[in-house]
Amino acid sequence: MDPTLLRSLTPGVLSILVRRGADFAAAEDAVQDALVEAVRSWPAAPPRDPKGWLVTVAWRKFLDAARSETSRRRREDVVSEEPPPGEVPSSDDTLQLYFLCAHPSLTPSSAVALTLRAVGGLTTRQIASAYLVPEATMAQRISRAKKTIASVRLDQPGDVATVLRVLYLVFNEGYSGDVDLAAEAIRLTRQLFAAFDHPEVAGLLALMLLHHARRASRTGPDGLVPLASQDRSRWDVSLITEGIVVLQAALARDRLGEFQAQAAIAALHADAQTAAETDWVQIVEWYDELAALTPSPVVLLNRAVAVGEADGPRAGLAALSSLDPALPRYAAVAAYLHERDGDFAEAARLYAEAASAATNLAERHHLTRQAARLNSRRSE
Structure with a gap:
């Protein structure tokens, strides 16, 4: 039983149910029921078409739930007949599902939780454990989020900037509980990168890869290890190489965004063999580009550090x-x-x-x- 396979299939199955007429909340519940059934039955009898199996079972779960409640008779009139068996389309609406889960009407915390549940395929317990909150609390948060977007159509245009902010929030949570959220954020961003041709999606993926490459060196016996003191031999060269290749392709399109600028800064850190070899002058220049795009206090604070390294501590203090x-x-x-x-x-x-x-x-x-x-x- 491969949990990664189930998680990768979840958004496509969910989006197919929504396209067939199920509202988001009911479709998501049906998909979760189908996943439980898959965990129970697949080890003994793995299906030849896992996605088709999940779509069929989830649709039947949805119809069973719809028929059991008289309050849903109106919806039952729309979806009373199960579609004839056949091949499940290879294309799906996963991209629109990203936009739906990161809808502007949701709070950031709700958007993160819903993305992990619907797109990431994680259980409520796993998400609650990762965020160190009670499962009941997380269940309420997800339930409220589903109700908020219940009337939003899947074919409405989405805001890629909101999706990227949600994925970056997931990445920055790092690791806690039994789910590695940094790795999960990279997996989801890879999906988005494959489905959506946008330089900022590439920028975010590059940024995640470059940061994640340093993960093994960030902590030691005494806790946090500052960047300058990290053992660079423990950095993941393959992730750094991939991140730089993705970033260079994005920058070549000449549509600079904040994630590309942040990734460029991370790439300069990754490129230095020692802390002393860091090109701080170029890092300051990239911070100037980033500040022009998003002059947030956090950016300006980090720029002050870079100025202190490039021009001396008094310039940094100024x-x-x-x-x-x-x-x-x-x-x-x-x-x-x-x-x-x-x-x-x-x-x-x-x-x-x-x-x-x-x-x-x-x-x-x-x-x-x-x-x-x-x-x-x-x-x-």
Whole structure:
């Protein structure tokens, strides 16, 4: 029994049911029932056409549910006859399903959960475990999301930017519970990349691959390992190569977007054999491009770090001075730049301040150790 196969077939099966007349919520319930049936029966009798089998069983589950409720008689008039058996079309509406699950009417958290359930084929329990919330809480979130988009037609045009933001949110959750969300986000983005010719989709895939290539080196016995201290021999060269090839093809189309710009920055980090060889001047130039596209505080904060590396810590602090000190990670960035400038007392104070504000336990431990290291140095 291959769970990856089931997850890959789920969006196509779901979209076929919606096209046949089922509303999204009922279709999704029927597909989940069919997946349960597949897990039970396939090990003993695997079907020759897995997708066709799932479509047939899910459609029958949907019809059974429709016929059992008198409140759904009107829908039953539309879909009362089961389509004759035959080949399931190789094409489906998976792309539209991405757009539907990332509909602007949904909150980001609901869009993420619905994408993982409907497009990713994950169970509610798996999603809840990944997000460290009770299963009942996640079930309510998914149920509300399905109700919100119940009247949205599958053939309505979607917003690719919203889809990409949802997938990036999934990727940034990384790993928790029994589902590797970073790997799942890459799998889903590969699907989107194969189905949708858009440079920003390629940009996001490249960005994910380049970040994921460094994953094995990001943590050590003492917790988080900063980029400059990572063991680059542990970086995945095949993922880096693939990411750069995808990125170069996207940039050649001359339709720059924020994910392409972020991927270009990640590629410059990946290209450096050592931290000292990093081309910080070019990274600053890419941050300028990114800031022109999306001048968010996070982008400007990261740009200040790059300026500090390219032109010296005081230049970085000058770039930082125009930003709001209440920004997340502001104190950590200021601490790093002050340390590089030789002001260890101020750096230690800022590291401690950043640690107290950190919401991530691993980050808090890292910042606390940085403050302790500088305080110990001062006392020697």
